Amino acid sequence: xxxxxxxxxxxxxxxxxxxxxxVASGLTLVFxxxxxxNLAHGSFYMIGAYLAFALTSMTGNLMLSIALGIPLAFAFGxxxxxxxxxxxxxxxxxEQVLLTYGLILIFEELRSITMGDDVHGVxxxxxxxxxIPLSDTLSYPVYRILISVVCLALAGGLWWLMQRTRLGxxxxxxxxxxxxxxxxxxxxxxxxxxxFALGVALAALAxxxxxxxxxxxxxxxxxxxxxxxxxxxxxxxxxxWGALLAALLIGFAxxxxxxxxxxxxGLVVYxxxxxxxxxxxxGIFRKG
Amino acid sequence: MNPTTQSRVAMIFKLAVLAGVIAFPVFGxxxxxxxxxxxxxxxxxxxxxxxLVGFTGLVSxxxxxxxxxxxxxxxxxxxxxxPANLWVVFPLxxxxxxLAAFFIGLFVLRTKGIYFIMVTLAFAQMAYYIFxxxxxxxxxxxxxxxxxxDATIAGWTPFDLNEPLQLYYIVVLALVAVFAFxxxxxxxxxxxxxxxxxxxxxRMQSLGYATFRYKLAAFTLAGALAGVAGFLYAVLFGFVTxxxxxxxxxxxxxxxxxxxxxxxxxxxxxxAFAFIGLQELFSDWTKHWQLxxxxxxxxxxxxxxxxxxxxxxxxxxxxxxxRGNG
Numbered sequence: 001x002x003x004x005x006x007x008x009x010x011x012x013x014x015x016x017x018x019x020x021x022x023v024a025s026g027l028t029l030v031f032x033x034x035x036x037x038n039l040a041h042g043s044f045y046m047i048g049a050y051l052a053f054a055l056t057s058m059t060g061n062l063m064l065s066i067a068l069g070i071p072l073a074f075a076f077g078x079x080x081x082x083x084x085x086x087x088x089x090x091x092x093x094x095e096q097v098l099l100t101y102g103l104i105l106i107f108e109e110l111r112s113i114t115m116g117d118d119v120h121g122v123x124x125x126x127x128x129x130x131x132i133p134l135s136d137t138l139s140y141p142v143y144r145i146l147i148s149v150v151c152l153a154l155a156g157g158l159w160w161l162m163q164r165t166r167l168g169x170x171x172x173x174x175x176x177x178x179x180x181x182x183x184x185x186x187x188x189x190x191x192x193x194x195x196f197a198l199g200v201a202l203a204a205l206a207x208x209x210x211x212x213x214x215x216x217x218x219x220x221x222x223x224x225x226x227x228x229x230x231x232x233x234x235x236x237x238x239x240x241w242g243a244l245l246a247a248l249l250i251g252f253a254x255x256x257x258x259x260x261x262x263x264x265x266g267l268v269v270y271x272x273x274x275x276x277x278x279x280x281x282x283g284i285f286r287k288g
Numbered sequence: 289m290n291p292t293t294q295s296r297v298a299m300i301f302k303l304a305v306l307a308g309v310i311a312f313p314v315f316g317x318x319x320x321x322x323x324x325x326x327x328x329x330x331x332x333x334x335x336x337x338x339x340l341v342g343f344t345g346l347v348s349x350x351x352x353x354x355x356x357x358x359x360x361x362x363x364x365x366x367x368x369x370x371p372a373n374l375w376v377v378f379p380l381x382x383x384x385x386x387l388a389a390f391f392i393g394l395f396v397l398r399t400k401g402i403y404f405i406m407v408t409l410a411f412a413q414m415a416y417y418i419f420x421x422x423x424x425x426x427x428x429x430x431x432x433x434x435x436x437x438d439a440t441i442a443g444w445t446p447f448d449l450n451e452p453l454q455l456y457y458i459v460v461l462a463l464v465a466v467f468a469f470x471x472x473x474x475x476x477x478x479x480x481x482x483x484x485x486x487x488x489x490x491r492m493q494s495l496g497y498a499t500f501r502y503k504l505a506a507f508t509l510a511g512a513l514a515g516v517a518g519f520l521y522a523v524l525f526g527f528v529t530x531x532x533x534x535x536x537x538x539x540x541x542x543x544x545x546x547x548x549x550x551x552x553x554x555x556x557x558x559x560a561f562a563f564i565g566l567q568e569l570f571s572d573w574t575k576h577w578q579l580x581x582x583x584x585x586x587x588x589x590x591x592x593x594x595x596x597x598x599x600x601x602x603x604x605x606x607x608x609x610x611r612g613n614g
Contacts, residue, residue, distance in 0.1 A: 037402050039539075087590060093402055094347050095589050098546055101539045102585030109579035226413050226535065229406040237402060266417030273410055274395055281398040 004135045009255055015144045017251020018151035022206035023224055024231040024243045025158060026199025032238020033175040033195050036085060037093050039100040042225025043107040044200045048073060048207025049216045050111060053120045056211075062125045066208045070201055077200025081193045089192075108218070117218050122211040147209050154202070155244055162240065171195055175238065227254075230269055234276045236283025245284065294601075302554055309460055313453055322452065322524070323564070325459045329520045331560035332466050334544040335553050336513035341542065342550030343474060344506045345486030346397075349405050349538050350412025353392070354385040354511035356533030358518030360419060361385070363431045363528040371435035374449070378437070381519040382512050388415065389511020393504045409535055420530040430529030433522050449523060459520055463557070466513055470553055473509070482506050543585060549598050 027041045048069065055065030084103070088096050123129075124143045131139035162168040174181045174191050182188045207220075214220070231250055235242025250269055257268030276284065309328065313321045333355055340346040361381040366372045392411045399407050419425045436449040447454045473479050481502050484492045492499050522528050531537065540563065548559025566584060570577035592599070 031402060035402075037405060084586070084590075091589075093405060094341065094542075094546070094550075095593075097347065097349060097405060098543060099586055099589040101543070102582040102589070105578040105582030105585070109576045109582065113576055113579070222535070226409060230410050233399075233403060233406050233410065263422060266421045267414055270410055270414035270417070273407075274414075277395055277398065277407065282403065 004138050007134060008138060008140055009259055011140055011144065011148070013252040013255035014248070015148045015151075015251075016255055017248040018148050018155070019206050019210055020224075020227060020231060020251060021155060021244050021247035022151055022209075023203045024228040024235070024247055025155075025240055026202040027228050028232045028235065028238055028240065028243045029195055030199045031232060033171060034085075034089060034192055036088055037096045037100070038085075039097060039225065040103040040107065041100075041199070041203055041228065042221035042223075043104055044073070044077070044203035044221075045207040045210075045224045046111065046219075046221030047076075047107065048204030049122075049211045049214075049220060050115055050207075051204065052208035052211040053122050053216045054115070056122050062122060062208075062212065066205070069208050070205055073204035074197045074201040076204075077197035078193050080200070081196040085196060086189065086192070104221070107221075112218065119218075120216040122216060124212045143212065147213075150209065154205075158240060167194070227269060230273045232283075234273055234283055236285040239283070239285035242283055242285030298554065305557070306464070310457075313456055318452060321456055323568070325456050325524055326521075327560050327564045328459050328463045329517050329524060330541070330544065330564065331557040332463055332520070333514055333517035333541050334548070334556035334560045335466060335470055336510045336517065337541050338545050338550055338553060338556040339470060339473075339482075339506060339510045339513070341545055342552065342556075343479070343486060344482040344503060345489075346503065346507070347405050347542075348396075348408040348507075348510075349535065349542065350392075350396075350408035350410070350415075351510070351514055351541055352533050352535070352537035353412035353415040354389050354514040355518035355521070355537065355541075356419070356528075356530070357388045357415060358382060358385040358515030359522035359528045359532050360425050360431075361515075362437070362519055362522040363425060363433045366433050366435060366437070368434065371438040374437035374439045375441050378519055381522075382515040385515025385518060386508050386512035389514075390504070390508045393507035393511075397500060397503050397507060409538070412533060412535060412538055416530055416533040416535075419533060425528065425530075428530060430527060430531075433526045433528065436523050436526065455524065459524070462516060462520060466516060467553055467557075470513075474553075478502070478505070547588060 023041070023045050026044075027038065030036050030038055030041070051069045051072065052062060052065050055068055056062050059065055059068070084099065088099060124141070128143045128146050129141075131141045132145075133139040160168075162172065170181065170186050170191055171194075174186075174188055178188055181191075206224075227250060231243055231246040234249065235244075235246035249272065253268050253272045254265070258265040261268065309324065312324050316324065333351075336354075337348065337351045340348050340351070358381040361384040362372075362377055365377045365380055392408075396404060396407045396411060420428050425431050436455075439445055439447050439449060447458065449455050449458065474483075481492065481497055481499075484495075484497075485499050485502060489499050492502075518532065521532070544559035544563045545556050546559070547562050548555035548557065550556075566581060567577065570580040574580070
């Protein structure tokens, strides 16, 4: 592998890892704060990608579609929390697994009914469709760099939100003691609804950003879900920083796995997980 | 009804179901007989998961791995132009599943709660990719089991698995055997310890039980029994694909356990019948049957705690005017 190829792979790994972080951060927040295991989280990624496809075919502009799609996804998340997930907080994990498994089936079929089962492409917006030349023959697309930058900015924003704002303080308090927060006069239900909707919006945004490079296809939620689980397990439930670190680790493991051992590419990620589990059964950044 | 009458009614119901299953091929067509055989195999699979979920309190979302590994063991151990010997290939398949469960159990049982659910899923996915990405078992296309195993032992052939009817009764026999075996296990001191772990693991530890070993034993045993189901499934359909190990398969079998009511072996069997029955019914109506299935699952979780086997008790309570959430 010469240096330029190596550089391209590093950029790819970063971009993939950061995109996975967007999905996994919502998952780990909902786990950590509300104690909910949500198998349908991958579906939000899929819904985001299809939303980007549908809106882009209407508006002709991916950036505009994303700007429209984020509030839609947020509202959808809030609605879903109100309708279903609010009833799950006091149930055990098994029931959460089942209900959200049922939701996956529903979302996949609704997708099949409304959008069909074809694979779709989404165009990269014209202003980001250029490539940066790295050598005489190799270049790197601007759009992928844009994804990395957006994801990094969001990771920073999430840190700011959690550590530096009043809302973040309430969320952190709520994850420690739900009843105490409530007795201090904070509407915990609204807080939970916000966190859940935020998680949905982040996953959907990841799907929208990924739509032009990964294309839009049935079942795209399932693989992302399981990789996100691996990230949450490695990072430690509820730890946003753990999720960021683990997402980058998985991004690199997967990207270089595909280059170095193509036959076993699907396995590398899980081997990394097994190794981390042997070392620290509760993830790198265990909470509390 | 007092508890004794209740358990007597349950016993009569179980015997009636068994009688119905035994008599079924006389009335049902070959198509439906094969479908009932499929349900019975899945019922074995569901019971093996119930040992973990219902009795030991370990929610595994990767149980399809052991089912699929045993199925692949059959496919890989069958020579290209000859049948494999049943008495070799059956223990081999079950052993392969048990070994996989043992080694994966060493990892996953270090974790608890939500972690356990996610890690069992992740390891099952790892097994899925081994068969999906490598040419070992025909890759994503799957692999045919060209010949059903030959039951000849020391020159004597007690039955022929190529005969659909004989295969059907072997499956019925296997179901009864696994049911009886698990009932005995659960009544044994070992089974009591498992139930104790479910209700309070710390208490069992302070009573001096090495709970990790018990859980590992339960996990391995459940894997082996899932292997029995996987073996039968491969023999029944003569075809094995990576989808046997997919997480949808794990989700479906978990659904059977819950639908029937967990912690109840009969419930697991009932759940398998209900699940496949609904699947067939819905897919007759529409090609988007998963939408209805998903709706049933969501509704079952929200409105039917305790599953199908708890329904009679709940209805009785309503009829008798009792109040409660049982």
